[in-house]
Amino acid sequence: xxxxxxxxxxxxxxxxxxxxxxxxxxxxxxxxxxxxxxxxxxxxxxxxxxxxxxxxxxxxxxxxxxxxxxxxxxxxxxxxxxxxxxxxxxxxxxxxxxxxxxxxxxxxxxxxxxxxxxxxxxxxxxxxxxxxxxxxxxxxxxxxxxxxxxxxxxxxxxxxxxxxxxxxxxxxxxxxxxxxxxxxxxxxxxxxxxxxxxxxxxxxxxxxxxxxxxxxxxxxxxxxxxxxxxxxxxxxxxxxxxxxx
Numbered sequence: 001x002x003x004x005x006x007x008x009x010x011x012x013x014x015x016x017x018x019x020x021x022x023x024x025x026x027x028x029x030x031x032x033x034x035x036x037x038x039x040x041x042x043x044x045x046x047x048x049x050x051x052x053x054x055x056x057x058x059x060x061x062x063x064x065x066x067x068x069x070x071x072x073x074x075x076x077x078x079x080x081x082x083x084x085x086x087x088x089x090x091x092x093x094x095x096x097x098x099x100x101x102x103x104x105x106x107x108x109x110x111x112x113x114x115x116x117x118x119x120x121x122x123x124x125x126x127x128x129x130x131x132x133x134x135x136x137x138x139x140x141x142x143x144x145x146x147x148x149x150x151x152x153x154x155x156x157x158x159x160x161x162x163x164x165x166x167x168x169x170x171x172x173x174x175x176x177x178x179x180x181x182x183x184x185x186x187x188x189x190x191x192x193x194x195x196x197x198x199x200x201x202x203x204x205x206x207x208x209x210x211x212x213x214x215x216x217x218x219x220x221x222x223x224x225x226x227x228x229x230x231x232x233x234x235x236x237x238x239x240x241x242x243x244x245x
Contacts, residue, residue, distance in 0.1 A: 006235060017224045112141045
């Protein structure tokens with residue numbers, strides 16, 4: 001069998017993944033904390049519409065940031081496949097597939113963020129609906145994003161559980177990181193199903209239930225960036241049967 005990537009190259013790939021993961025975390029935090037939480041007023045379509053009109057540029061910047069985030073997430077999926085396939089190739093492929101499904105759903109949800117502006121900024125919409133209806137349509141688009149994002153996190157949570165198993169079995173990444181990622185995945189799945197099945201329960205769980213997920217993902221991203229993989233362990237374990245990176 002041929003060694004696909006030697007330890008030093010694998011460490012470089014891991015550090016690229018760490019950079020991508022940190023960009024995703026930062027953009028996600030900014031999009032939620034700086035943009036959506038600043039503009040969206042829960043349960044108040046009129047106030048939300050007023051904020052969308054007055055901070056349209058910030059909202060559009062948030063949408064653009066979401067596109068960059070999803071692009072980085074797609075690249076990260078490839079990096080994770082390269083890093084995890086020496087452990088179990090079919091599970092590494094499952095990680096990629098779950099990731100891609102999550103990214104696709106989140107991409108559709110991101111369209112709703114851009115759509116929220118249409119009823120408030122297009123003359124054709126303004127002439128066709130009353131102000132109250134326009135505000136309701138904008139709020140519906142915002143809520144659609146929240147629901148879509150929650151569904152996307154079900155698949156992402158499943159991906160984290162499988163990824164955590166592979167990390168723990170790898171030998172070239174800390175077993176503790178694998179356990180943290182599995183806990184993160186379970187938290188994401190619980191939070192999302194609570195959002196879908198019982199919004200009041202979800203509001204009680206959030207944001208505390210996602211603190212373990214933040215700790216896990218940030219720890220994993222920083223480990224990839226600073227440490228990469230253990231090169232010697234990779235060289236012992238990182239053997240695959242097919243050529244190419």
